Amino acid sequence: MKIQDIGGEFELIDRLAAIAGQVHGDLVVGIGDDAAVIRTAPEPAPYLLVTTDLLVEGSHFSSRWCSPEQVGHKAVACNASDIAAMGGKPSWMFASLVLAPNADVEWVEGLYRGMARACRSNGIILAGGDTTHGPAASLSITLLGIVDQGHLCLRSQAKPGDLIMVTGTLGASAAALALLEKNDKPDLYLLSKHCAPDCRLDISDIIAPLANAMIDISDGLGSEIRHICRQSRVGAEIVADRIPLHPEVRRAADQLGIDPLSFALQGGEDYELLFTMAPERVEGLMKRTDDCHQIGIVTQGQYEPVLILADGNRIRLPEGYNHFKK
Ligand code: ADP
Numbered sequence: 629m630k631i632q633d634i635g636g637e638f639e640l641i642d643r644l645a646a647i648a649g650q651v652h653g654d655l656v657v658g659i660g661d662d663a664a665v666i667r668t669a670p671e672p673a674p675y676l677l678v679t680t681d682l683l684v685e686g687s688h689f690s691s692r693w694c695s696p697e698q699v700g701h702k703a704v705a706c707n708a709s710d711i712a713a714m715g716g717k718p719s720w721m722f723a724s725l726v727l728a729p730n731a732d733v734e735w736v737e738g739l740y741r742g743m744a745r746a747c748r749s750n751g752i753i754l755a756g757g758d759t760t761h762g763p764a765a766s767l768s769i770t771l772l773g774i775v776d777q778g779h780l781c782l783r784s785q786a787k788p789g790d791l792i793m794v795t796g797t798l799g800a801s802a803a804a805l806a807l808l809e810k811n812d813k814p815d816l817y818l819l820s821k822h823c824a825p826d827c828r829l830d831i832s833d834i835i836a837p838l839a840n841a842m843i844d845i846s847d848g849l850g851s852e853i854r855h856i857c858r859q860s861r862v863g864a865e866i867v868a869d870r871i872p873l874h875p876e877v878r879r880a881a882d883q884l885g886i887d888p889l890s891f892a893l894q895g896g897e898d899y900e901l902l903f904t905m906a907p908e909r910v911e912g913l914m915k916r917t918d919d920c921h922q923i924g925i926v927t928q929g930q931y932e933p934v935l936i937l938a939d940g941n942r943i944r945l946p947e948g949y950n951h952f953k954k
């Protein structure tokens with residue numbers, strides 16, 4: 629049986645968790661959220677957060693389009709994004725490298741310059757790693773962080789009646805990649821969102837004390853909403869017109885003859901935050917930021933999320949990106 633025959637990446641992780649996932653009194657959250665949550669001291673001490681992410685040349689970055697500095701920046705940002713999605717702050721980082729035997733030292737140093745700069749701007753200290761050789765370059769980062777118990781936001785905490793919110797705008801990274809793959813040149817805004825995205829630690833500490841569920845958008849809105857629905861045992865209604873798209877994403881979609889929403893729903897690598905919040909808390913949030921947008925509501929019952937189109941038609945929300953999926 630092949631991975632694609634069981635549904636893809638997420639179904640495989642479920643199976644692996646069934647084989648090796650363990651229950652432990654100090655493991656507050658194990659496999660299944662943006663980071664593991666670990667109790668290291670008696671309550672009410674903050675929890676330890678641990679996340680790890682792997683970037684592979686050709687699948688997650690391409691030296692054709694992105695400088696080594698940008699790849700390093702992105703590697704830090706996508707891990708820090710998972711810590712932000714838990715409501716926490718990142719702290720210590722470990723970086724492991726697989727390099728082709730003929731890799732350029734200058735490329736590796738550029739990678740580390742990008743990582744160092746992103747670490748500095750996010751309050752992260754690089755504390756170790758590993759280096760080995762292999763057929764393609766890849767970079768695995770493990771990032772630790774801490775979160776106050778009262779700020780912890782899990783994928784499983786959405787409640788019927790919550791508003792569904794996102795930060796920023798979606799689809800820019802996917803739009804840039806679609807243009808690059810057609811040998812078109814994205815504008816600087818799209819290119820920087822693809823090659824050197826930032827995570828939303830700038831805003832996550834405002835959101836975390838107010839939100840119920842939270843997840844970061846790495847695989848497209850269609851995927852992340854499903855994770856929240858499945859783990860919170862709720863449904864969701866998303867209003868297509870409310871999904872925030874940057875004008876450059878619309879322009880790219882026009883150029884390619886594609887629905888711009890597909891970049892937001894199926895694209896991924898936005899590293900914005902998707903969260904749910906009781907309606908009475910939204911006013912407090914909006915007083916502190918204008919970069920959060922309501923895109924839908926959490927509904928009762930566990931069923932497929934629905935997308936409400938501009939003409940009022942309701943369709944099944946298109947799925948997001950899933951490695952290995954047919
Ligand atoms: P994200 O997209 O937020 O980085 P992932 O989809 O990569 O999250 O992972 C979801 C959950 O599955 C996380 O808890 C992660 O630790 C866990 N996970 C992913 N791959 C594996 C694996 N090979 N073995 C054990 N746990 C895994």
Ligand code: MG
Pocket residue numbers: 662709710713843844845846
């Ligand atoms: Mg995540």
